[in-house]
Amino acid sequence: MNDKPKIIIGLIIFFAVFTFPFWYNHGAVSSAPEPKLSDKAEKAKHCVRDTDYMRKEHMHLLDGWRDRTVRDAERVYEIDGKEYMASLSNTCMECHSNKAEFCDKCHEYASVDPYCWDCHKYPKEKK
Amino acid sequence: MENNRRSFLKFAGVSVLGLGSLSLLDGLTSEDVIASSGQASAEATYKKTANALTAKRWGMVVDTKKLSGRICHKMEKACREAHNIPELENKKHEIKWIWEAHYNHVFPGKTDEFLVERLKELPIPVLCNHCANPPCVQACPTQATFQREDGIVMMDFHRCIGCRFCMAACPYGSRSFNFEDPRSAIAHENKEFPTRMKGVVEKCNFCAERLAVGKQPACVEASKGALVFGDLGDPQSEVRQLLKENYAIRRKQNLGTNPSVYYIV
Ligand code: SF4
Ligand code: SF4
Numbered sequence: 001m002n003d004k005p006k007i008i009i010g011l012i013i014f015f016a017v018f019t020f021p022f023w024y025n026h027g028a029v030s031s032a033p034e035p036k037l038s039d040k041a042e043k044a045k046h047c048v049r050d051t052d053y054m055r056k057e058h059m060h061l062l063d064g065w066r067d068r069t070v071r072d073a074e075r076v077y078e079i080d081g082k083e084y085m086a087s088l089s090n091t092c093m094e095c096h097s098n099k100a101e102f103c104d105k106c107h108e109y110a111s112v113d114p115y116c117w118d119c120h121k122y123p124k125e126k127k
Numbered sequence: 128m129e130n131n132r133r134s135f136l137k138f139a140g141v142s143v144l145g146l147g148s149l150s151l152l153d154g155l156t157s158e159d160v161i162a163s164s165g166q167a168s169a170e171a172t173y174k175k176t177a178n179a180l181t182a183k184r185w186g187m188v189v190d191t192k193k194l195s196g197r198i199c200h201k202m203e204k205a206c207r208e209a210h211n212i213p214e215l216e217n218k219k220h221e222i223k224w225i226w227e228a229h230y231n232h233v234f235p236g237k238t239d240e241f242l243v244e245r246l247k248e249l250p251i252p253v254l255c256n257h258c259a260n261p262p263c264v265q266a267c268p269t270q271a272t273f274q275r276e277d278g279i280v281m282m283d284f285h286r287c288i289g290c291r292f293c294m295a296a297c298p299y300g301s302r303s304f305n306f307e308d309p310r311s312a313i314a315h316e317n318k319e320f321p322t323r324m325k326g327v328v329e330k331c332n333f334c335a336e337r338l339a340v341g342k343q344p345a346c347v348e349a350s351k352g353a354l355v356f357g358d359l360g361d362p363q364s365e366v367r368q369l370l371k372e373n374y375a376i377r378r379k380q381n382l383g384t385n386p387s388v389y390y391i392v
């Protein structure tokens with residue numbers, strides 16, 4: 001029981017370190033990103049899948065597209081009777097032609113750095 | 128001791144349950160991820176394009192009698208523009224999918240002291256042979272290089288780690304490595320085809336992306352009949368007819384790679 005002070009000091013240090021991210025960011029909370037839809041995307045109203053699915057799952061969708069296209073030569077994605085060319089540059093970016101305002105917004109917020117763009121192209125944007 | 132362990136386990140169990148129900152962690156659990164991806168595989172399907180060209184085994188016949196330097200140049204240009212191949216100043220970093228070479232280099236085992244005059248100076252196009260027994264596929268540790276059912280030896284650039292084992296394994300030098308970022312050196316950009324990045328290997332893909340939409344390979348279109356592309360597995364195909372009627376050779380046949388590109392000499 002002689003160790004009580006040491007334990008308490010240890011616990012305080014532990015909690016300080018553990019909660020560091022919370023108090024460090026206090027007052028500087030960045031607001032949630034608001035990706036902007038391009039006019040074309042806005043008009044289309046409907047993406048390949050519903051918005052909720054796209055928001056959560058687009059990376060898995062793209063992963064499937066890439067594997068099926070490259071490895072199985074199956075380039076058509078069919079859903080609800082509609083067919084889409086499974087292509088990031090030629091299908092997604094056709095509507096979402098505003099990478100900076102759309103893709104980058106959330107990617108930056110979530111601090112993810114997808115390497116799609118090292119090879120796949122996106123439309124040039126007007127500044 | 129016994130008691131202590133039991134109460135610890137109880138405590139731990141309850142804590143885990145409690146933590147699991149915290150809404151903070153809800154977002155991090157993958158339950159809905161799993162649920163919706165299961166759903167995806169139930170409704171969504173993948174298929175080939177309706178007008179895709181298919182074959183049992185794709186192959187090519189090069190008719191050297193119809194070749195000229197000009198035609199070779201056109202074929203290279205067509206491939207370069209279709210596939211965003213950079214033109215780099217440093218020749219050591221050159222990226223080559225199809226290029227011209229001389230008979231002695233294309234067929235080193237078949238050179239003769241008194242070779243027929245016509246072949247001595249003739250530029251001959253060389254490209255990946257899409258070998259039926261491809262050593263590059265065996266060498267690739269990541270399956271970035273793989274063989275499709277229709278015989279095309281494909282590269283999955285997403286998977287390539289740039290180890291270059293495939294380059295060492297290919298006896299034809301059909302592969303090039305991106306020593307630098309190719310993007311700045313692409314003169315005519317084809318928006319529909321991706322570029323590559325520094326650190327991956329690339330080579331001719333028999334225009335898989337064009338076959339998928341019913342088109343012949345770009346070099347074949349530009350070749351004025353010097354290249355014929357078709358199904359080696361179909362006895363009625365144009366390539367098989369050509370091979371029936373003409374004597375044709377393949378590159379370094381003795382190595383057992385079983386190339387799918389034939390040369391009528
Ligand atoms: S020519 Fe070389 S790269 Fe092409 S399939 Fe044969 S071994 Fe592989
Ligand atoms: S360089 Fe790429 S394609 Fe070649 S063996 Fe390594 S991973 Fe495979």
Ligand code: SF4
Pocket residue numbers: 205206209210224225254330331332333334344345346347
């Ligand atoms: S078949 Fe296609 S990829 Fe191969 S050399 Fe010809 S144009 Fe290039």
